[in-house]
Every structure is written in structure tokens, then in C-alpha cells.
Amino acid sequence: MEINKKEYGAYVKEITPVHSTLKNVCAAFVSGGAICVLGQGLINGFKMNGMEQDAASAWTLMCLIFLSVLLTGLNVFQKLAKFCGAGVLVPITGFANSVASPALEYKAEGQVFGIGCKIFTIAGPVILYGILASWVLGVIYWIGGAMGVI
DSSP: OOOOHHHHHHHHHHHSOOOOHHHHHHHHHHHHHHHHHHHHHHHHHHHHTTOOHHHHHHHHHHHHHHHHHHHHHTTOHHHHHHHHTHHHHSSHHHHHHHHHHHHHHTGGGOIIIIIIHHTTTTHHHHHHHHHHHHHHHHHHHHHHHHHTOO
């Protein structure tokens, strides 16, 4: 049974999900803004209780990471990400989810071959290329400084 290009195009169009860009942008804006408001509220709360800015920021990051991992473990984060999109995936909450998800998925395979080997399957490339880009830009900055350009 051979299918022609026209039939295949119609089939692809039929099964491809249709997304509303405006809805996705609005959901990402509202959810990302809500995370920022939560973060700022935590920072303000920590500072009102006597913490300095750096300590309050660090504790806020830890709270957001903990909340993200907790929601991942309760299978709520995936539902939020499906609805909110980039609003919850781009901040540090998405990075924490990308580390926690494989750990939960492969925990049945054991501590070493499950969690240990698979925990950075999603986040590993982000870490690798982030470090590589930082190194390359640092070398460029160093060379520019040595040449008097920067």
C-alpha cells in the first residue's frame, strides 16, 4: 500500500496538534511572572527576618528548587509545564525538574545504574554547553583585554 504526497500531507495535518501562539505566550508570561513574584516575596520575607541580600537570594533559590522537585515527585510539575510551557520551564524550576525527572524515572534500576547514570540525561548537555560557552567567552574576553580592545 503506497500513499501519495497529498494523502500523506493531509494525514500529517490531521494528527499534528494545533497550538494557539497567543494563549501559549500569555500562559508563559503569567506563570513565569508568578514564579518571579513568588521568588521576590521569598527574598523580601527572608530579608525582613534579618537575612542579608545574598543569603536571602540563596535561600530563595533553594526554596524554588525544592518546590520544583517536590512538584515533580508528585507528578504535578508535568501538568503545569504542559499548560504553562516556557513560563515554568525556563527559570531554575525547569532545570530542577530536568534533573529530578530522570532520577525518579530510573530509580527502579538502582542507585548507581539507575539514578547515578541517568540523572543528568536531560540537564547534562545544558551544563556541558553552558560551561563550554563560559570558557570560550572568557578566553575571548581575556584576549580582548590583553589586546586593549575590552
